[in-house]
Amino acid sequence: MRQQKRATIVDVGRSAGVSTKTVSRVFNGEPHVSDSIRQRVRAAAEALNYHPNVMARALVQRRSNLIGLVYENPSSSYVTELQMGVLHRLRGERYRLVVIPIESVAEHAGEVVALLRSAGLDGVVLAPPASDDARILNDLASAGIRCARIAPTRLLDAAPGATVDDVVAAREIAAYLIDLGHRDIAIIKGDPTHASAEARLLGYSQAFHAAGLALRLDRIEPGLFTRDSGYEAAMRLLARPDRPTAILAQNDEMAVGALIAARECGLGVPHDLSIVGFDDSDVARIAWPAITTVRQPVFDMAVAAADMVVAQLEGGLAETLRAHDHALVVRGSAAAPSA
Amino acid sequence: MRQQKRATIVDVGRSAGVSTKTVSRVFNGEPHVSDSIRQRVRAAAEALNYHPNVMARALVQRRSNLIGLVYENPSSSYVTELQMGVLHRLRGERYRLVVIPIESVAEHAGEVVALLRSAGLDGVVLAPPASDDARILNDLASAGIRCARIAPTRLLDAAPGATVDDVVAAREIAAYLIDLGHRDIAIIKGDPTHASAEARLLGYSQAFHAAGLALRLDRIEPGLFTRDSGYEAAMRLLARPDRPTAILAQNDEMAVGALIAARECGLGVPHDLSIVGFDDSDVARIAWPAITTVRQPVFDMAVAAADMVVAQLEGGLAETLRAHDHALVVRGSAAAPSA
DNA sequence: CATCCCTATGACAACGTTGACAATGCGAGC
DNA sequence: GCTCGCATTGTCAACGTTGTCATAGGGATG
Incomplete structure (x- = not known):
């Protein structure tokens, strides 16, 4: 048939x-x-x-009813949660979600919008670091593609987005470690092309200064927000003779990597080493010990962003920013230093 | 501007x-x-x-260059891996991926293809349990939408797909537990609307019989392939006075749920209770102890399925099944019974 | 009873592209 | 020099809808 x-x-x-x-x-x-x-x-x-015939309709109405989700690191549970949030908002609506993974936004910013054009998208949700890319925002506007951003940190007037205060959140979790009694705290930094890496570092340093501690550059290891990079960075830190008593990982994936590294080095967490993350993503709950972290309402932010895109598509509503709250989530991966 | x-x-x-x-x-x-x-x-x-203008092109060429991924349980790492596999295959091609989450394939089978039609898809990759749904396969054919299936178990001639031998894989992991010395093994079953739930159960029972053990119905707890359902099922099992010495969870998500349940019951894994999963998904590696499981090459299967869809779209190639191998992955969540 | 307005319906062009086919021009072979 | 063939370019309809505007009829209004 x-x-x-x-x-x-x-x-x-x-x-x-x-x-x-x-x-x-x-x-x-x-x-x-x-x-x-x-x-x-x-x-x-x-x-x-x-x-x-949807295409004929799309042609004459000049709308495809396709919304894209642009992101970089596809394996992270951050992206998974984003996607679920967007899908949640789009459920029951006429819009469909097209996933647009970009290998390196920093390197391919110029081609991104061409890609979106070639998919015929009506609108997009931009995850970091695309959400902070001036080139992309600009091209998007001239292509007439609506957008909403996840956790933008720059050009806040350029396009609507769901924001979160990285600096304050980072300050809080660093303060938590300091309050526990830690004085020698190392940092595993995230991908430098993401603005939040700097923002979180700033938050950490504010907490350090408030406690009279110095932010030692030799205690900052670079990472990429991936589990593997967290593992590598932690390995470098733990191999030193004067290893820190605690690690501030800039997201949960890297914290998990650090956890695995600690395990391999024969260090008990949190007894011998405290580790904290950032995001409160799925993995933070599964890991053992479960990771103490700062909750970023990623799902909710995605819902909000999707909502902003839809709103623009339907009514041409005013563009705004919506702030979302963070919250310290204390679990088992951090404790007072043993020595 | x-x-x-x-x-x-x-x-x-x-x-x-x-x-x-x-x-x-x-x-x-x-x-x-x-x-x-x-x-x-x-x-x-x-x-x-x-x-x-992509839509005008799509209209006249009668192809949208959109490929869908149809699945049910969006939170599972199984789906995440599927998606990554499909995206991997589509990378650099002109096709885009549209994600189509279905709440309950069993209940909405009749509406699924209408949904796909309304998205103007050229082809789809069907994840379980949609991959085994006769109604969907039939509607798809009459709608002229190409498809490829992930882990189909029925109607194998109806459409191409990437297969895996659930029965043998299940038999192997059950045999592994038996070889360790377990005699009282409980089972947490997956969503009964997924054919693999039955297939895996069959594999378990074959291993039981080969070892002269009976498959006790009162040792089988229903689950839904979700972490929560695994947690609940394990709680029910562990609350009994005669709790089993090992649990066969039909996927890793449920194994993680069982792990959490064991932890809450004050049981050490694997000392007091052995737990094994199925799939070798991401979570199996992160969990602690890491979960002993059977590797299903989900990513590779997704790549293969995407490839089959593309092949049909490009050349109209012959439809086939491609078999994928499983492998026992021994980690730390199972050991010989202590008593 | 004439007028007006509103409902129900249709005719036709437009959306922006590509496919089928026609036309043109130029060099080669005889 | 004439014909043939091929490379190059153009013309026009088709793809399947929806938007705009026109038209016919049927009360309500005066």
């Missing part, structure tokens, strides 16, 4: 004895169609197994 | 002094265009900031 030449609106019209326009009206739930005709059209459509 | 009336192919043609057809040829890399004209057209397009 190979499909035979999909029926068109013309066929339905002919079969029901009405004009194509009337069929169109029926299928779009428009008023000004008598019930009898409405029924007749539906019956004819059913009989012919008619289904509207 | 609001965008001004996107330039069309007609504008470019006029500006370059050639016909629209020639412009079309240039943008599609077709032969039979002289270099001088090719250059002239490109320059004109550049000057006008022309970008082809």
Whole structure:
């Protein structure tokens, strides 16, 4: 049973004895169609197994009903949660979600919007670091593609977004470690192309200064927000003769990496080494010990961002920023230093 | 700088002094265009900031270049890995991935293809349990949407897919527990609407019988392949006076749930209770103790399935099944029973 | 009873591209 | 020099919808 030449609106019209326009009206739930005709059209459509052609509709209406999610590091649970948030908002709506992974936003910023254009998207949700890329925001505007951003830190007036205060959150979790009694705290930094890496570092340093501690550059190890990079960075830190008593990882994935590294070095967490993360992503709960972290409401931010895109597409609503709260989540991966 | 009336192919043609057809040829890399004209057209397009209209193209060519991924349980790392596999295969190609989460395939099978139609997809990758749904396969064929299936177990001739031998894999991991010395083994079953739940159960029972053990129905707890359902099921099992010495969870998510339940019951894993999973998903590595499981090459299967969809779309290639190997992955969550 | 307005319906062009086919021009073979 | 073939370019319709505007009829209004 190979499909035979999909029926068109013309066929339905002919079969029901009405004009194509009337069929169109029926299928779009428009008023000004008598019930009898409405029924007749539906019956004819059913009989012919008619289904509207989305592309033709998209062409004439100039909207594809496709919304994109642009992100960089596909394996992270951060992105998974973002996606779930966007899908949650889009559920039941006519919009579909297209996922657009970009290998390196920093390197390919110029090509990103061309890619989105070639997908015919109506709007996009930009995850970091694309959410902070001036080039992308600019191209998007001139391409007429609506957007909303996740955790933007710069150009806050350029486009709407769901924000979170990285600096304060980072300050709080660093203060938590200091309050526990830690004085020698190392930092595993995130991908430097993400603005939040700097913001979180700033928060840490504020907490350090408030406690009269110095921010030692030799205690900062670079990472990329990936589990592997966290593992590597922790290995470098723990191999030193004067290893720190605690590690501030700039996200949970890297904290998990550090956890694995500690395990391999024979260090008990939190007894021999405290580790804290950032984000409160899924992995923080699964890991053992479960990771003490700062909750970023990623899911909610994604819902909000998707909502902003939809709002622009439907009503052309005013563009705004929506602030989201963080919260310290104390679990088992940090304790007072043993020595 | 609001965008001004996107330039069309007609504008470019006029500006370059050639016909629209020639412009079309240039943008599609077709032969039979002289270099001088090719250059002239490109320059004109550049000057006008022309970008082809994907929807018009899609309409006339009858292909949207959209491929869908249909799945049910969005939070699972299984789906995340599937998605990464599909994206990996599609990278650099002209196809885009649209994610189609379905709340309950069993309940909404009739509406699924309508949803796919309304997204204008050219093809889809079906994850379980959609991959085993006769209604969906049938509707898909009559809608002319190509598909490939992940881990199909029924109607193997109906459509191509990437298969894995659930029965044998399940038999192997059950045999592993038995070899360790376990005699009282409980089972946490997966979502009964997924055919693999039955297949894995069959594999377990084969191993039991080979060892002269009975498959006790009162040792089988229902689950849904989700972490929470695994937690609940394990709680029920561990609350009993005669708790088992080992648990066979039908996937890793549920094994993680069981792990958390054991922890809350004050049971050490693997000392007091052995737990094994299925899939070798991401969480199995992160959990502590890391979960002993059977590796299903989910990523590779997704790559293969995506490949099959693309192949059908490009060449109309012959439809086949591709078998993928499993492998026992021994980690720390199972050991010989202590008593 | 004439007028007006509103509902129900249809005719036709437009959306921006590509496919089928025609036309042109130029060099080669005879 | 004439014909043939091929490379190059163009013309026009088609893809399947929806938007705009026109038209016919049927009360309500005066």
